[in-house]
Amino acid sequence: MQTQRANSKKDLNKILSMSEKTAQELMSEAKEIFAKILPRASSLTPKERIAIPAQEMPSQDPHERRKNMSEVAIGYSPEQVRLEAMRCLQCKNAPCIKGCPVAINIPGFIQAAAEGDFQKSINIIKQNNVLPAICGRVCPQEEQCQTNCTVGKALKNKNLSVSIGRIERFVADWERENGKSESPEVLPETGKKVAIIGGGPAGITVAADVRRQGHAVTMLEAFHKPGGVMVYGIPEFRLPKKIVEQEINTLKNMGVNVETNFVVGRTRTLNDLLGKDGFDAIFIGTGAGLPKFMNIEGENLVGVFSANEYLTRSNLMRAFDPQAHTPIYPSQKVAVLGGGNVAMDAARTAVRLGAKEVHLIYRRTEVEMPARIEEVAHAKEEGIIFHLLTNVKRVLGNNDGRVQAVECLKYELGEPDASGRRRPVEIKGSEFMMDLDTVIVAIGNECNPLIKQTTPELSVNKWGNIIADDNGLTSMKKVYAGGDIVLGAATVILAMGQGRKAAESINAELKRNSSNDSQKQAS
Amino acid sequence: MSNQILQKKQLSDDVFQMRLSAPLIASERQPGQFIMLQVDALGERIPLTIADADEKQGTIDIIYQVVGKTTSLLSRLNVGDAILNLVGPLGKPTHIEQLGTVVCVGGGIGVAPMHPIAKAMKQKGNHVIIIVGARNEKLLILQDEMRAIADELIVCTDDGSAGRKGLVTQPLKEICERTPKPNLVLAIGPPIMMKFCAETTRPFQVPTVVSLNTIMVDGTGMCGGCRVSVGKEIKFVCVDGPEFDGHLVDFDNMMNRLKTYIPHERGAHDQCKLNAQIQKKI
Ligand SMILES: Cc1cc2nc3c(=O)[nH]c(=O)nc-3n(C[C@H](O)[C@H](O)[C@H](O)COP(=O)(O)OP(=O)(O)OC[C@H]3O[C@@H](n4cnc5c(N)ncnc54)[C@H](O)[C@@H]3O)c2cc1C
Ligand code: SF4
Ligand code: FES
Numbered sequence: 001m002q003t004q005r006a007n008s009k010k011d012l013n014k015i016l017s018m019s020e021k022t023a024q025e026l027m028s029e030a031k032e033i034f035a036k037i038l039p040r041a042s043s044l045t046p047k048e049r050i051a052i053p054a055q056e057m058p059s060q061d062p063h064e065r066r067k068n069m070s071e072v073a074i075g076y077s078p079e080q081v082r083l084e085a086m087r088c089l090q091c092k093n094a095p096c097i098k099g100c101p102v103a104i105n106i107p108g109f110i111q112a113a114a115e116g117d118f119q120k121s122i123n124i125i126k127q128n129n130v131l132p133a134i135c136g137r138v139c140p141q142e143e144q145c146q147t148n149c150t151v152g153k154a155l156k157n158k159n160l161s162v163s164i165g166r167i168e169r170f171v172a173d174w175e176r177e178n179g180k181s182e183s184p185e186v187l188p189e190t191g192k193k194v195a196i197i198g199g200g201p202a203g204i205t206v207a208a209d210v211r212r213q214g215h216a217v218t219m220l221e222a223f224h225k226p227g228g229v230m231v232y233g234i235p236e237f238r239l240p241k242k243i244v245e246q247e248i249n250t251l252k253n254m255g256v257n258v259e260t261n262f263v264v265g266r267t268r269t270l271n272d273l274l275g276k277d278g279f280d281a282i283f284i285g286t287g288a289g290l291p292k293f294m295n296i297e298g299e300n301l302v303g304v305f306s307a308n309e310y311l312t313r314s315n316l317m318r319a320f321d322p323q324a325h326t327p328i329y330p331s332q333k334v335a336v337l338g339g340g341n342v343a344m345d346a347a348r349t350a351v352r353l354g355a356k357e358v359h360l361i362y363r364r365t366e367v368e369m370p371a372r373i374e375e376v377a378h379a380k381e382e383g384i385i386f387h388l389l390t391n392v393k394r395v396l397g398n399n400d401g402r403v404q405a406v407e408c409l410k411y412e413l414g415e416p417d418a419s420g421r422r423r424p425v426e427i428k429g430s431e432f433m434m435d436l437d438t439v440i441v442a443i444g445n446e447c448n449p450l451i452k453q454t455t456p457e458l459s460v461n462k463w464g465n466i467i468a469d470d471n472g473l474t475s476m477k478k479v480y481a482g483g484d485i486v487l488g489a490a491t492v493i494l495a496m497g498q499g500r501k502a503a504e505s506i507n508a509e510l511k512r513n514s515s516n517d518s519q520k521q522a523s
Numbered sequence: 524m525s526n527q528i529l530q531k532k533q534l535s536d537d538v539f540q541m542r543l544s545a546p547l548i549a550s551e552r553q554p555g556q557f558i559m560l561q562v563d564a565l566g567e568r569i570p571l572t573i574a575d576a577d578e579k580q581g582t583i584d585i586i587y588q589v590v591g592k593t594t595s596l597l598s599r600l601n602v603g604d605a606i607l608n609l610v611g612p613l614g615k616p617t618h619i620e621q622l623g624t625v626v627c628v629g630g631g632i633g634v635a636p637m638h639p640i641a642k643a644m645k646q647k648g649n650h651v652i653i654i655v656g657a658r659n660e661k662l663l664i665l666q667d668e669m670r671a672i673a674d675e676l677i678v679c680t681d682d683g684s685a686g687r688k689g690l691v692t693q694p695l696k697e698i699c700e701r702t703p704k705p706n707l708v709l710a711i712g713p714p715i716m717m718k719f720c721a722e723t724t725r726p727f728q729v730p731t732v733v734s735l736n737t738i739m740v741d742g743t744g745m746c747g748g749c750r751v752s753v754g755k756e757i758k759f760v761c762v763d764g765p766e767f768d769g770h771l772v773d774f775d776n777m778m779n780r781l782k783t784y785i786p787h788e789r790g791a792h793d794q795c796k797l798n799a800q801i802q803k804k805i
Binding site: 057069166194222223224232260261262263266267268289290293299300301302303305306308312313317318321324325326327329330380397400401449450 | 548567593612704743750756757780
């Protein structure tokens with residue numbers, strides 16, 4: 001059997017510029033360096049700044065964390081965050097901002113953090129980003145702001161760029177943990193009503209921005225908890241649920257009415273919300289929650305799950321907790337199919353739920369993996385076995401219809417395809433078997449058709465994504481959409497960015513309407 | 524108060540009927556649809572068919588058999604208690620139209636979801652033949668309600684304690700042999716019963732619709748846990764169903780999938796019973 005074992009620990013650390021230091025060692029090292037640098041902090045030359053060692057993220061020991069659900073990354077110490085912030089060169093052209101989907105004033109917040117003014121720092125971030133504690137944790141920074149960073153370029157390694165996301169996370173956590181978070185101010189009631197469908201990052205953003213203008217906002221969420229993928233998909237060890245909960249509480253404190261157990265398209269149709277219920281505007285942020293399967297033999301056997309199901313059982317339904325009633329499959333040997341964040345989350349959850357062996361099977365190579373680089377590294381550290389350029393051909397079952405093995409096929413890289421990536425082509429006769437009891441499919445999500453089915457006049461493209469213009473307006477009057485339902489499975493920050501745009505248009509439309517209303521009354 | 528239990532009736536040994544306050548669901552639901560509920564914060568989300576609803580009163584009725592942990596917990600709630608989470612109506616409604624003769628086969632607890640469908644079929648002007656089956660007389664439910672709707676009612680029990688002795692497939696076959704053949708057969712009950720109903724009608728080419736009750740998590744199409752093979756395609760019962768062409772459903776696979784968590788579930792149920800016994804002793 002051709003198995004590509006995880007890179008040796010040394011290779012991995014080289015890639016990520018990680019040492020094997022414990023959290024304690026990293027923090028006390030930073031303390032020493034910080035004490036030396038502090039007196040000259042304001043007069044450091046660019047050369048000196050670049051020479052400051054890049055601060056590593058203190059993390060739970062891999063052997064320990066395999067057995068618990070607690071967050072893997074512990075977070076910087078105050079000295080670490082200031083040192084990391086001092087590495088920033090305050091570039092005039094700020095290439096980092098160009099990489100940020102919501103154009104945060106990155107050098108601005110970093111400078112404040114370097115000076116130790118964490119309040120100022122978080123305030124700067126919040127002008128553009130309403131969910132910094134979340135984005136600091138889950139954004140693919142290495143492909144966004146950090147990819148362009150001058151420091152990374154100077155050191156010829158983008159993993160040595162200023163760790164913008166970690167600084168963002170620190171100041172957001174600092175604010176929350178010190179009880180400094182305040183609910184944004186809400187303008188006097190306007191009498192206008194807006195419905196937000198879906199409680200994911202897109203919906204949360206629109207709810208906050210629209211409520212701030214004094215409009216009455218009702219959030220309608222299908223599940224019994226709002227938060228979207230951030231509560232049912234992304235695991236606790238990567239994004240603690242209390243952080244998402246706090247964002248929801250902020251909305252409630254602002255006066256947003258959160259209605260759970262409400263499925264638009266079933267409990268009420270979109271048209272009834274506009275007609276019967278009299279909403280003045282609607283935002284659809286229902287995400288891309290329809291798991292894709294591979295359409296291969298054996299895919300319906302007992303022991304084959306979508307990553308959505310597996311993760312929802314573990315996260316939202318808390319199946320990892322022996323007290324909870326929702327069962328989860330007792331796996332020993334697991335194969336996870338896919339190479340994105342979803343695949344990493346599923347594989348790492350399986351490890352924590354007690355699987356002895358977890359194999360990750362991906363058709364392309366590590367370079368093409370869409371997962372965050374840090375998640376790939378953490379997965380390897382936790383012992384997940386990577387099989388690259390490999391795909392599953394069929395799933396085989398035993399007499400009870402339960403998974404027993406998968407048949408795989410090896411691939412090699414061929415000519416570049418339309419996306420510019422070299423296309424994997426199968427190697428004839430390279431089939432091999434792997435004995436397993438569980439297969440988790442994480443090859444992507446499509447759009448949930450519930451609202452479309454019950455609202456034929458809503459235009460969607462051939463993949464089922466709702467079509468919205470630059471302002472988030474759909475083919476229907478008063479109806480806006482954003483996030484994964486428009487973009488296809490994307491990211492938290494893009495969902496948030498689209499939410500901001502849509503909220504702006506909704507606020508503008510409602511303002512226009514109310515001035516029309518008052519003109520009518522006057523005449 | 525929403526989700527409150529307004530009435531509770533024990534229909535047989537382990538079958539209960541509850542009337543819940545759920546105005547939104549009551550006003551939107553149509554025959555064939557279901558709800559999902561979670562009894563408490565640690566609970567599982569399970570699907571249950573809506574047996575009846577009263578839009579004016581804002582209530583829905585559910586009928587369930589105690590088979591696992593959640594239904595057992597539910598059966599221990601009383602009038603005045605509220606169910607933590609209740610969502611619906613889910614699934615596609617039954618296609619109700621005037622066809623001619625419609626045979627409704629309800630087995631065991633499946634009689635409950637059949638009731639509103641049979642009623643609607645009758646109201647549309649169909650000749651409605653109802654076949655109900657149960658293991659024995661004590662397990663027969665909704666007899667009077669079904670008699671009130673049916674143009675013809677046939678009762679079968681495994682042990683002959685009521686009606687004909689034997690399986691529902693026998694009278695079903697006899698009806699298919701009549702001329703003219705029935706226009707539609709609807710079957711709701713244990714998977715094995717639905718499978719054999721479909722096998723019975725297949726040679727007669729009588730269209731046969733079955734309503735599937737698979738394992739579900741969200742009930743909105745997000746997880747795929749409810750999927751079944753229909754023809755060559757994968758279908759999600761919660762959004763594409765719950766009703767499908769019985770001649771195309773892969774029942775054997777579905778029955779295996781229903782057993783996914785059996786060792787776990789049985790353990791949880793036993794533990795629950797144990798706790799109940801301990802509670803009684805104290
Ligand atoms: C396991 C996993 C890991 C991920 N990791 C990352 C990561 O590390 N970084 C990153 O940036 N992105 C990540 N993503 C992607 C990211 O989570 C999504 O892009 C983002 O959540 C999309 O936000 P949204 O608001 O559009 O939708 P969602 O977060 O999907 O929220 C949609 C909400 O709408 C509700 N809903 C759906 N239909 C209805 C209806 N008919 N009526 C009422 N409510 C409805 C849903 O229940 C849900 O709560 C991950 C995704 C998954 C699944
Ligand atoms: S590109 Fe890097 S060094 Fe330059 S301002 Fe942005 S974070 Fe600082
Ligand atoms: S129950 Fe999750 S998709 Fe049907």
